[in-house]
Amino acid sequence: MHFEEVDAGDYRIYAGAIERPRAFGYVAAVVVVRLRGSIPRQETFRNESLAGGYGWPTPSEALRFAINAGRDVVMCGPKSMN
Template structure:
């Protein structure tokens, strides 16, 4: 497994490239709210088989995709909601 992490506002993004059975890498991401809350850390998004389980040829591509998805989720969760 290969991993990378980043921060966006009060969210922490953990991206991973998991070895896929039969070769290649699966992209995975977890986005957690780590600041501005009391008590437990809140999982905002978790997907261990992004893109329907598509197998990337190399770990770098899977990590890049996972982090892009995580950053997008972080931006969307930070958007104010209007009714």
């Protein structure tokens, strides 16, 4: 499993690339947490199988996709991922 963290304003994006045990590639996963502001730390969004579980050929591609998905949530809200 590969991880990367990115700060985006009041949020932290936790991205993961999870190796698929019986299939080709890596699944992209993301968790977005609000760190600052008037409310306590709070998970805003989680998806452990982005893009319907598509198998990205490399961990870096899966991480890039997960980070971009997290940025979409920060900029547009969780409804942007539905």
